[in-house]
Amino acid sequence: MKKSGGEPGVLKDPREVALSAATPREVIDAVRLMLRTKHYSIRTEHAYLGWIRRYIAENGRRHPKEMDGRAMGAFLTRLAVEGRVSASTQSQALSALLFLYRELLGMSPEWLDDVVRAKRSIRVPVVLSRGEVVRLLSRMQGREWLMASLLYGSGLRLMEVIRLRVKDVDFERWEITVRSGKGNKDRHTMLPSKLAEPLRRQMEDARVEHARDLEAGFGSVWLPNALARKYPNAGEDWVWQYVFPASRRSKDPRTGIERRHHLDEKVLQAAVKRARVEAGIPKPVTCHTLRHSFATHLLESGADIRTVQELLGHRDVKTTQIYTHVLNRGAGGVLSPLDR
Structure with a gap:
């Protein structure tokens, strides 16, 4: 500068x-x-x-x-x-x-x-049935299965699960804290009990990798804003490490410091795409589809729309209401007159 x-x-x-x-x-x-x-x-x-x-x-x-x-x-x-x-x-x-x-x-x-504005399309989200979610996840394994399960089980966005840090997983309260989500907002969402043990194993693997980095003279993770200056040693603290670290260290594009960053999101995106093909699901499934399915299945189960809004981190309930258009109460919840 x-x-x-x-x-x-x-x-x-x-x-x-x-x-x-x-x-x-x-x-x-x-x-x-x-x-x-x-x-x-x-x-x-x-x-x-x-x-x-x-x-x-x-x-x-x-x-x-x-x-x-x-x-x-x-x-x-x-x-x-x-x-x-x-x-x-x-x-x-x-x-x-x-x-x-x-x-x-x-x-x-x-x-x-x-200015001539491009017309904004209003589209209902692609949502998987519960059976399709099971088929999709059954074609995935290990770390990628766990991340995809968090997308569906906790309603996380792609980068929210990729950037998840150890300190933001609370096994006592069964919740995940999302830091600086969309709109730079924090929020809490649920931690499914079925993912507790796989998540603990993943974090233990990450701890071992972190210990190796420390022995090699590295191990300091990127910290947001001015935390690195305020707490010079915090970057080496285990609680600040990523739950899903990258397989190798790389240089920070801004500072040039070599450190272990979080996993590249393309790894999960590719795994979801392969699983969709193997499961034979005839829909354009992405990582965000699992978040859409989380919201829709909660509403189908009778969850209050305001609760779902909070879990998703939507600023306006109108954004959450789009999922009511794909519930089995509209076109799929009534009988065609031809069938009668």
Whole structure:
């Protein structure tokens, strides 16, 4: 990160860097600095930088402050009309550019009403029957089976199970604490009793791996925000380790420090895909399908929708209500007049 001239140790304001930038690369560096200052995730950082690079490249590599709202509106419109991107993809590009203009350049575009928006589709979620869940999980083994079982048994999102840490599994209260979930919110969800022993075995395997790392001079895990500075030795503490660590150590993309990160999510995604094929399930099953099935099966069993909302971590109950559309009380819960 750049420092102000003549004042060693004083970091430049990202806004100053952006406004005085002479090249697109300096603009990108300023965006990266601001994203890290505001503690955005590495995934959001990569996505935002990708959209901003594309926006600058498609406008002749000009400085964003030289472009008015028409250039930004034209870019977003092209995504919808020519690129035919989904509404969520266009929304992500818009968020990246708004971050650039509002947070970094101090500009507030007034032209959003003129942008052609990609039409947002309203779709009911793909849900497995209980029998299909059993068939799917029976085709999986070991660590991948356990993670998939947590997706279905606890209603976790893919990255929530991948990033699960030892300290957030409570065998006494039979609950899992999700830290910094979607919307940067914490929540509690259930820990199925059937997964207690497999989870303990997985954690013991992870403890052995952690001990080997410590002996080799490593063993310090990544800690969020400023915890690493506040508690310098916490990263080596067992309770902060990932329940599902990666099979090998790697360098942190931000700091360059070699450490053991969590398992790559692609491992679980590939395992679920193989299991679907082997089980012969004629549906487009993903990891998120198991979370959809968790919610739907709870509601089918008579669980209160507000309870399900809390377990899923939805901000608005309207989001949870989508699962009522796939309960056996609608199209699948009445008898066709032809059958009568």
